[in-house]
């Protein structure tokens with residue numbers, strides 16, 4: 062009743078922004094991401110008959126706060142699915158996701174947790190079912206079950222049974238890279254959960270966001286298929302700006318950007334004018350991720366590092382889906 066799994070984080074090119082069901086974590090819109098090789102979590106789950114509660118260690122330290130509650134609530138769900146409600150687990154997770162890089166380590170974290178727990182319980186489930194379960198731990202994590210380009214289908218059912226990820230193209234389809242630009246100071250964060258809720262409830266731009274998704278998805282999938290970097294990059298950048306625009310019109314309004322975020326955005330647009338094909342995207346935080354092709358890696362890294370307020374630039378290739386160790 063013990064298993065270890067490894068999962069990579071992912072970066073959304075078409076963002077998941079807004080839930081139609083908060084407790085089941087059902088999104089308003091489909092989203093599409095690239096799984097990243099450079100950032101991952103490994104998790105060991107062992108169910109032990111003598112335990113009276115779950116315990117969770119992150120990077121060798123016992124966790125007791127809300128992070129523990131999220132892990133334990135998720136284990137409860139998996140236990141219930143397996144019909145073993147009274148079996149508790151010891152969980153050890155190691156994050157190879159620099160928190161400063163501003164990637165949601167919850168994506169790799171919940172994907173690795175779900176995969177390890179399902180295997181430890183001998184659940185014979187396919188990746189689609191695993192993705193459906195993972196979604197209930199953290200939405201974006203359901204995409205990390207698969208490698209390469211992945212779409213999360215929002216689904217239509219009220220019980221969430223058809224809301225899961227599907228693979229679009231494997232990691233080796235196309236060598237497209239992502240640079241995580243780490244900023245030296247991070248602004249106070251509105252958690253994605255709170256940010257989404259406020260936007261859905263109050264932003265007059267929100268319905269336009271939802272309406273614009275099907276076209277963005279069609280276009281970007283076409284670009285991925287044909288390896289059209291300019292097309293994929295331009296749609297990802299525009300989709301990111303649209304998502305962030307919805308937050309500016311929320312009540313009270315908010316933004317995840319600070320001055321260095323905007324400096325990096327401008328620098329990327331200027332790099333493009335000078336002939337380097339690069340496009341940015343930003344999640345629910347101030348850090349910027351830049352999409353580029355391998356031939357531009359050195360120039361791009363150097364240019365990004367020179368921007369005042371940039372602390373580091375960490376690059377990554379496309380990554381694989383979950384694996385078991």
Ligand code: PMV
Nearest residue numbers: 073076077200201253344345
């Ligand atoms: O799954 P969460 O709660 O970490 O939300 C992720 C939301 C964004 O990162 C902003 C977009 C996305 O699709 O990953």
